Structures are given as structure tokens and as C-alpha cells.
Amino acid sequence: MSMPAMKTDMSAVAIPPVAAAAPVVTMTPKRAPRAETYAKMAKDAAARVVPPLIVVALLLVVWELICRRAGSSLPPPSKVFKDTRELILDPFFDNGGIDKGLFWHLSASLQRVAYGYSLAAIAGIALGTLVGQSVWAMRGLDPLFQVLRTIPPLAWLPLSLAAFRDGQPSAIFVIFITSVWPIIINTAVGIRNIPQDYRNVAAVVQLNPLEFFTKIMIPAAAPYIFTGLRIGIGLSWLAIVAAEMLIGGVGIGFFIWDAWNSSHISEIILALFYVGIIGFVLDRLIAGLGKIVTRGTAAN
């Protein structure tokens, strides 16, 4: 039953190029396939975008209905939008101190994540390679890693504040220590799983250790490494919000805490929305990067 409906939909999308070309005499057969490709792309996109849109719309309606009543503790979406319109429309204002637009808060948080996460990526891949390559390093370090990785991110914060005596490096350290474990562990597994064939090839060609690392290990372990990197970026985004609530200053975490202290519930909801979107984008960025870097590697 839905097929005819789809068909009309497709032709509706396909019409513009066809109509533009129509006056020139008869349709060239070349145009038709292209219009069809566009139609197919549009259909695919619609199939992916429409269902989540419907779900979101439904949730918003339900939320609106539940929170609309007087005396509700949380604001309905319409009120959230009304309260936060200025924040949404002008994310770039800067009145000094912590009274800044959301853009500045988010960029401060992202900056901390960028520092901490980059350090974690470098240290994680290096340590993971060591642990994956050397049995003795694994025996010595693995138990330590297994214990340390279970420590919740925020438990590190007081210790790092004591060590660094400053909020900024402490937050970066918390990001680092949170995201480094999955990177180490996945890299080690990836290195350990390098097929013996590749090692044999490297041995016959007589690659030196550095060449072996860059030409065999990293590409061979790349799918695993990127799994670790992806988990790591997710964890660091989780940790930064919590850490910033405690260290204060500019940052989306403290923005949320500050909004709570001033009972601006709508602002909290807006901030959560942004935190979610950015977390999603970060995850997709790393996943996309992984896809580019590991093309060909997975398909053997």
C-alpha cells in the first residue's frame, strides 16, 4: 500500500532536474538515471531522518502535556524555549567573568577535552603498544591498569587538585586519566592480534623497529586503536562536565551547576541538549576519522 505513495514522493523529488531539461526537446536518457539517483538518495535520507523526527516530536508533546500543569517542578519545552531564547540566539555574548554565551562555555570545555584527550591518545597508544608487544610489560603493567581503570573519574580530582594546585590542569588530568585506559587496552589487544604473517613479512623485508611500528603495527592495529579512541572520547566528554562542576570557572559543566544554583532549570535543559549533541558529534568525528584511516584494513 505504501509503495504508490513512495513512488509519487520520488517523482516529486525528481521533478526539478527533469523539468529544467524538458523544454530542450525530448528527455535525454542520461538525465533520467541521475534524477533517479537523487530520488533514491532523498528516499534514503528521508528513511533515516523521518523516524527519529517523529519520535522526538512525540516525546516533546508528551513532555509538554506532563509538565504543563501548574506546580510542575520541571518546565515544559515551550517554556524552556521561551526562557532560553536569548542564550540560543546569542551564544557569543561576553559580559566578563563567567557571564558568557554558551559558545564560550562549550569551547572552554572542548579545549580541556582536546588537551586531555590528545595526551591520552599519545600516551595510550604508546603504552598499549608496549603492553601488546612485550610479555613482560604486560605482566608488569596489566594488573595495575586493571585496578586503576576502575577508579571513577571524579575520584581523581581531589588528588590532582592537590598535585597541580589549579583547576585547569586538574580538569585536563581528569580527562586524561579517564580516557587513557580504553585506549591502552584496545591498542594492546590490537597489537597482540597482529597476524604472524605480517610479522613474517616484516622480518623477511628486515624492517627496523621504527618502520615496523609505523608501517605494520599502527595500520594493523588501527581498527582496535580507533575503538579505544572512540570509547575514550565518550568517557572524556562524560568526565569533563562532572569535573567542571567542581572546579568552577568557564565551562559547560559549571554553567549547568551555576544554572542549578540560580534555579534556571530551563538553562540546564538547554545545556544538556548541547552536551548531548556535542558528545554525539565528537563520537562521530572519531568514528569517521577511523573509517578513513582504516579503509582497507578491516576488509582482508
Next chain:
Amino acid sequence: MQAYLKLDHIDKIFTRGSATTEVLKDINLTIEKGEYVSIIGHSGCGKSTLLNIVAGLTGATNGGVLLENREVNAPGPDRAVVFQNHSLLPWLTVYENVKLGVDKVFARTKSRAERDAWVMHNLSLVQMAHAKDKRPSEISGGMKQRVGIARALAMEPKVLLLDEPFGALDALTRAHLQDSVMALHQKLGNTILMITHDVDEAVLLSDRIVMMTNGPSARIGEVLEVPLARPRKRLELATNPGYLKCRQRVLEFLYERHSFVEAA
């Protein structure tokens, strides 16, 4: 007779915990320059282990390998290996896979342009120049093995080691590739040591066939000269009495005197 490659009293014993298994016992073999020697035996007789010892990928427990009277006990491009499952690096293109070895071996002796030309030369030797920018996942199994052969040849090895190079291919592709290897051997005069479990392949390609007894403690049971003139033609050989006699000898060795016993 000057031995080019000499396998000198090689024993190989694997030790796992307190259990020891003697895989190879007292393997002696000399190979002349330009000779094509096949090693045939039932699976598990240690022929791949023997090839790995020659390649330097595994160490011998006793004895050693001499190449031009010098002991070799580490892997190197002078004994390039064509692996059974091609072992191309999937993240590199066909060209880059061959270039990996060329860049190392000729780092000082050839300029960048010469190395590039050398890679392309070797790819065209195996008729794979057209696919130079493809990745291994985009080409067929036979093509991958051709690239594997090009990679090994491009290192200008003193001995080319083939580890069941056609084992994973279908019969038609295998025959085609065997002809290619024969033509290359004819043209370049490489010294080749090949592991196989295919009797026809061994007789067709080799100057000598080394037949191994079953393991454990596998030995060289018999060495058969194949007195067939080169170039050899697959179709003509099918009715050639010399060919059939050699084939008969190998089959007798493998299936009568040393038939494969699962319990062994």
C-alpha cells in the same frame, strides 16, 4: 660440486613445558644455483617448519643453513618467501606492497626513480602492472598470489622460498600460476625451494623432488631427479612416460611406503 644452499644436519625439537616433540631429524640437502627443488610430504610432516628454518623465521635446534657457504640464521631478503596465504598488507596498494621490500633492499643502491621502475618491472613480470593502485581486497586470490611473487622477486633473492604458494587457489588458477612460475624460473634462473603437497605440481615444476617421511622425527625419505627437459608443457607431459614414471614414484612413496597415519 659447489653447494649454493646447504641444509646441514638440521634437527628441530619443539618444547612445550616438559613435553618435547622432535619434528625434523637430521635433514641434509644441498641445492645448486638455479635449481628448482620441491619438498613434498603429508601434512604435519614438518615441511613448513623446514621452510621456516631456511627462511630464518624459526631457528633450528641443531645444525644450520648455509647460503653460499655462509651461515644464515635470521630472516632476510636474500631468502624471500612467498607465503601460502599471500600475506599482502591490506592497507597498502599492490604497488606499495611490492615497494615495501624494494625500498629496504635497494635503499642505497637504487635511486627513487630506479626503485619505482623496478617495482613496475616486477609487477609486469607477473602481469599485475595494471592493478598497481588496487588494494589486496579488490583483487582475486590468484592475483594476490601473483603480487606476493612479485614482492619476493623484487627483492632479488638468492633463494626464492615458496610455501605452498598455490595451495589456496582453485585448480584452473593454480595451473595458470604454475605456468607463470615456470616461465619466470626459465627467464630469471632463480634458485627455488618450494613446499607442496601436490604430486603433479612437484613433478611439473621441479628439477628434484625431496620426499619427506611422516612426522614426528620426519626425515628425508628419498630424493627424486626429474629428468624432463625444459621448457615443459603441461599438455605434452600428460602422456610423457618420464613424467608418468616420476609421478608414479612419488605416489608410491607417499601412499605405499609412508602412507599418512592419523595416529602418528
